[in-house]
Amino acid sequence: MTLMAEMNQKALDLGVPLSVHLDLTYRCNERCVHCYLDHDDHGEMTTEEIFGVLNQLADAGVFFLSLSGGEVLLRRDFFLIVEHARKLLFNVKVKTNATMIHEKEASRLRQLGVEQIQISVYSHRAEVHDAITKLPGSLDRTLRAIRFLKSQGLKVSISNVLMTGNFADQQGVIELAKELGVAYTLDPTITPKMDGDTSILSLRIASSELKQIFRNEELVGDMAEFCAPPPPPGEDVMNGFPCSAGHTSCYISPYGDVFPCVQFPLPSGNVRRQKFLEIWRHSPQLEEVRSIRARDLTTCSTCSHVGTCTRCPGLAYMEGSMRGPSTADCEKSFQRTGILSANMLRKARAGSAGPLIQIQGPANPMPIPAALQEANPLSA
């Protein structure tokens, strides 16, 4: 077990929220076609309120702090917030489109000791990237910012959300990341909008394209190992937690609402009305999330993929039940291994799924490579 995994286990045992994702604003200067946010300001927390929240998070033991949005640099107090966070010795990661970062901003981020800047890049071609962001010139501005940040010695990571409009440019973005000397992460997940609107799910890449990604050894490493059938789940798997959401991590919106995760819209409290630790320790919603073990999952507990699936409880919640399957993850498990999930088989029996195809092979558990998942230092 790595030192980081040990500390994660310790945080889990002690009930410490090791990691928090804080969105500072939902406002944005881009209008990405796949974005799940409403970009109006419905009453963001003030600078003082955010300072107060950060103080509480530090006291609660939070170590990893992701500052995101919307576009964080639209807040005039952004650097004051980062400065306050760094004085409290958080490990700070900033997620941004970087279009508002120039030499001065890059230098300040370096001076403040920000750990990593994660930047969304959808294509190496301006016509594709700008069509997704709906901001003309955005790719040029983003790439210029990446060079400023690199020149300051900052760690930069390109986050490439894959959808129908940019799937063909995936390799181009990988090459661009190499040329810029930055890390690359790929995310094929498109989530419903916060108001429940699922229309943007039509932007999800096709199953055949997902399969192509899972067969790209540059992304997944050893393909045979990555795509191997799952081993039979043991007791440890069945007694395990689905993910870190609500266990060692949570999400706070610009309005102070607390959720188990940014992808898990279960309102669990509000830091404008309650102390953070009161929410973290006593929220009935978070307690319910924490009570769920793999053995409690409807359908998934009987699935051969239960120990290796990337099942997102937030996506499952948006589909109707936090204990239910997340069909997007069923699809990933199927495309990765060729073995249908229990949920797919159930639907097939009900006459709503395609032909049953099963591939047998040697059992060999394989974690999802870092390049294919959201960079979460707490992931098991």
Added chain:
Amino acid sequence: MAEKYIARSTAIAARMLGGEMMIMSAADSTFFTLNEVATVIWQAADGRTPLSEIVTGKVCQEFEVEPERAQCGTERFVDELSQHGILLVSDQPFDSSPSLETP
């Protein structure tokens, strides 16, 4: 032996977790955990208190360690962390690191 002064770098992230101090260097993302004794030394590293005073006043008193052994262990700990830029060392009292205040 010349006196040493130690201070915590501000170019790190740090947090206590169950009696251990977690530290990550922003420069190279090296991750450390400090045990109880090392945490006490870390917390006392204000750039103004002489290292010998930290050893006698903190390590020896709080953990009932012989002064010679405590001094030796502390020196090793300081050397290791200073190599990663996590502790700053000087032969004069000093302010820890450049301020994070907005210029």
